[in-house]
Amino acid sequence: MSQPALPISQIAQLLDVPEGALRALMAEQRSVGDTTLVALTVAEAARRIGIGRTKLYEYVSSGEIVSVKIGSLRRIPAEAVNDFLARRLSANDFGAAA
Numbered sequence: 425m426s427q428p429a430l431p432i433s434q435i436a437q438l439l440d441v442p443e444g445a446l447r448a449l450m451a452e453q454r455s456v457g458d459t460t461l462v463a464l465t466v467a468e469a470a471r472r473i474g475i476g477r478t479k480l481y482e483y484v485s486s487g488e489i490v491s492v493k494i495g496s497l498r499r500i501p502a503e504a505v506n507d508f509l510a511r512r513l514s515a516n517d518f519g520a521a522a
Contacts, residue, residue, distance in 0.1 A: 430513060438513050439474050449474055463492070463499035472505050483508065 436443040464472070469489070470480040483489040490504040
């Protein structure tokens with residue numbers, strides 16, 4: 425059984441980015457990125473989330489985003505990006521002021 429997709433507006437709010445900018449990024453990724461990849465580079469995963477590589481490495485180091493080493497390469501499972509966003513979304517109270 426598949427889980428429902430997160431609404432774009434909630435993801436944009438979670439990431440503190442304008443919804444239009446997130447939609448534009450997603451449209452760009454559809455035309456550029458290979459959606460069949462099961463393991464992403466850190467840069468690819470960071471682009472999908474809309475954060476920098478350094479911040480993503482912080483999440484990897486803290487264990488918030490799962491990653492694997494393949495030889496000398498670091499890869500992020502594609503589903504780990506969605507899992508991370510889902511956890512962050514459920515952990516935040518959108519009614520509270522930041």
